[in-house]
Amino acid sequence: MRNKIxxxxxxxxxxxxxxxxxxxxxxxxxxxxxxxxILIETSASANFQVTKLVRITPTIYAIKLxxxxxxxxxxxSVTSLGSLFYAISELGNNNPDTPLAFLFxxxxxxxxxxxxxxxxxxxxxxxxxxxxxxxxxxxxxxRRIKTGKLSFTEIHAIQLISDMSKVGNKxxxxxxxxxxxxxxxxxxxxxxxxxxAKSINDAEILSELLEVxxxxxx
Numbered sequence: 001m002r003n004k005i006x007x008x009x010x011x012x013x014x015x016x017x018x019x020x021x022x023x024x025x026x027x028x029x030x031x032x033x034x035x036x037x038i039l040i041e042t043s044a045s046a047n048f049q050v051t052k053l054v055r056i057t058p059t060i061y062a063i064k065l066x067x068x069x070x071x072x073x074x075x076x077s078v079t080s081l082g083s084l085f086y087a088i089s090e091l092g093n094n095n096p097d098t099p100l101a102f103l104f105x106x107x108x109x110x111x112x113x114x115x116x117x118x119x120x121x122x123x124x125x126x127x128x129x130x131x132x133x134x135x136x137x138x139x140x141x142x143r144r145i146k147t148g149k150l151s152f153t154e155i156h157a158i159q160l161i162s163d164m165s166k167v168g169n170k171x172x173x174x175x176x177x178x179x180x181x182x183x184x185x186x187x188x189x190x191x192x193x194x195x196x197a198k199s200i201n202d203a204e205i206l207s208e209l210l211e212v213x214x215x216x217x218x
Contacts, residue, residue, distance in 0.1 A: 025217045031156050034185035037217060039163050039177050042189055051191050053202045056124075061209065063123040063191060123190065127152075127209050132180075132188075150180075150188065155210055157181045158203050162196065162218040176218050178203055180210075 024037055052066050124133045130152040158180060165175035176193040190206075193199040196218055203214045 025215070027215050029157075029215075031181060031183065031185050032215060035159065035181050035215075036185075036187060037159075037161060039161060039165060039175065040179060040187060040189045042192060049194055049198075053191065053205065059127040059209075061125045061205070063125075125206070125209060152210055154182050155180050155212055156183045156185075157212050158207055158210070158214045159187060160199055160203050160214060160216040160218040178206075181215065 025032070048068050049066050050069050051063050054062050054064050056062055122134065126133065132150040132152075132155075133148060134150075158178065160176065160178055162174060162176045164172040173194070176196050176199040178190045178193065178199055180188040180190060182188065191199075191202065193202075199218065200216065203216070207214050
């Protein structure tokens, strides 16, 4: 049974791969031909803007949580703690709402932790040092590139792509994604967007900062 599941997964992956390879864009670049053109799976997918590009100085930019994300972080943290305390206080009272309170507390905590991890990750792009700094630097194949930093010389281009992405249980919405393409065709995710215009604007800023071209396939 396990082998059959593995086989079906492999077949599904191959079909997706064939489909995406058929629709690859032509940028007349050998690295572009080796690059993946499907969305990188991230935890930063929602029907609102989760992170944003922020100018710190003329040569330093950072990726930070939006105000909406920070509000969600505070609200879900407080409500999940409140639900947890309520559930604990009702233990032994045969209250039918106790299991629901526990579930709400767990769900709120999971959402808060996901946003907190994004905030901790916080990417900083420093042109004066020609490095991108982050708590975790991993490429799109989940392999560690370098502990804490990525040199500008390793970046080949900026990739803009889009697709329909599932958002919770409410169906699908259009998602725009900005990634850095490295010299070895691996990708490093930067931001997900709900607005194409905003993704293009940020890509133009980073293109000037990193001095690399934009591959817009959104």
